Amino acid sequence: xxxxxxxxxxxxxxxxxxxxxxxxxxxxxxxxxxxxxxxxxxxxxxxxxxxxxxxxxxxxxxxxxxxxxxxxxxxxxxxxxxxxxxxxxxxxxxxxxxxxxxxxxxxxxxxxxxxxxxxxxxxxxxxxxxxxxxxxxxxxxxxxxxxxxxxxxxxxxxxxxxxxxxxxxxxxxxxxxxxxxxxxxxxxxxxxxxxxxxxxxxxxxxxxxxxxxxxxxxxxxxxxxxxxxxx
Ligand code: HEM
Numbered sequence: 001x002x003x004x005x006x007x008x009x010x011x012x013x014x015x016x017x018x019x020x021x022x023x024x025x026x027x028x029x030x031x032x033x034x035x036x037x038x039x040x041x042x043x044x045x046x047x048x049x050x051x052x053x054x055x056x057x058x059x060x061x062x063x064x065x066x067x068x069x070x071x072x073x074x075x076x077x078x079x080x081x082x083x084x085x086x087x088x089x090x091x092x093x094x095x096x097x098x099x100x101x102x103x104x105x106x107x108x109x110x111x112x113x114x115x116x117x118x119x120x121x122x123x124x125x126x127x128x129x130x131x132x133x134x135x136x137x138x139x140x141x142x143x144x145x146x147x148x149x150x151x152x153x154x155x156x157x158x159x160x161x162x163x164x165x166x167x168x169x170x171x172x173x174x175x176x177x178x179x180x181x182x183x184x185x186x187x188x189x190x191x192x193x194x195x196x197x198x199x200x201x202x203x204x205x206x207x208x209x210x211x212x213x214x215x216x217x218x219x220x221x222x223x224x225x226x227x228x229x230x231x
Contacts, residue, residue, distance in 0.1 A: 025205060026192035029144070032209045036216035041153065043220060045227035049157060052164040058230030059161055060107045064116035065222050066175065067100040072129040073146060076139055085136040088194055089143050093181050096150070099174035106171045121221040128218060132211075137204045140195075141211035145219065148191060150176065151184045 023031075040046065048054040049062070074097050080086035104112040118126060132139040158176030167173050181187045200208065 024192070024196045025198065025200065026195040028205075029195060029209055029212060033212045033216060036213050036220075040216055040220045040223065043223045043227065045223045045230065048227075048230075050160060052160055054164070055230060056107075056165050058226065059165060060104075061230055062226055063100060063103050063107060063172075063175065065119060065122045065226065067097070067104060067116065068118040068122050069125055069129065069146070069222070070096045070100055072126040073142060076129055076133045077143070079133050080136055080139055083136045083139075085198060086139045086143075088197075089140055089191075091181075093178070094147050096175055099177065102174045103172050106167075119222070119225045121218070121225040125218040125222055128214070135207075135211075137198075137200065137208045138211040140198070141208050142215045144191075144195070145212055145215035148188065151178055151181070151187055155184065 045054070045058070045062075049059070074095055077086070077090050081090055101112075104116065108115050129139075129142050132142055154176045158173045161167060161173050161176075162170075165172065170177055178184060178187070198205075198208075
């Protein structure tokens, strides 16, 4: 090559940056999955919810589907409590099953359990979560997709639902109440630090990213199913 040859154009950075990229893993994960987030965020059912146009029945049906997913997520979490990868994400303050039960009791009455059942999409989602008992990195993917979402966009939903359905004093929206965590921006920063501190091989990192994309897709399927009945 002659001394005057132009320097080659730098290769574009792929969405899933190479392992030697200076980008942190949490940034890589978010960048590689943000288009899947958009599909969940802009789904018709979500849009109706965000616009305050969803019926109370529709909202209640979503809470019920959440209930089955979190029962699975938190059961698998307990099974992985001593795992060096999954264990570092488990936090008793995150537990959502008690607040989902309280919300369903408020929305459907004391016999709420007789009135809820997982839809087909939720059963598929739950089956995948249960498989993660043998795949700690995959469990982290599902944990991240739900809890980071709940402490982010979930906080908008909480305010919209309280107004749209006249739910006073947090009754019916306890699921979105993470008051015991303190500052949510600080929690999110700490969560990203935990992601960045994971001792992942490139193979495990790529698996975690792939499983997060799947987790988003499974959530979008649940929203689609809810939308067929309620939007
Ligand atoms: C309902 C409409 C939604 C809105 C308005 C919304 C909004 C947001 C916003 C503003 C953030 C950025 C927070 C930050 O950077 O600190 C965020 C992050 C996130 N959301 Fe959503 N979201 C919605 C739905 C969802 C759904 C359905 C899921 C998954 C089931 C989800 C999962 C996530 C996750 C995992 C993050 C964290 C991304 C990261 O910082 O790595 N969101 N959301």
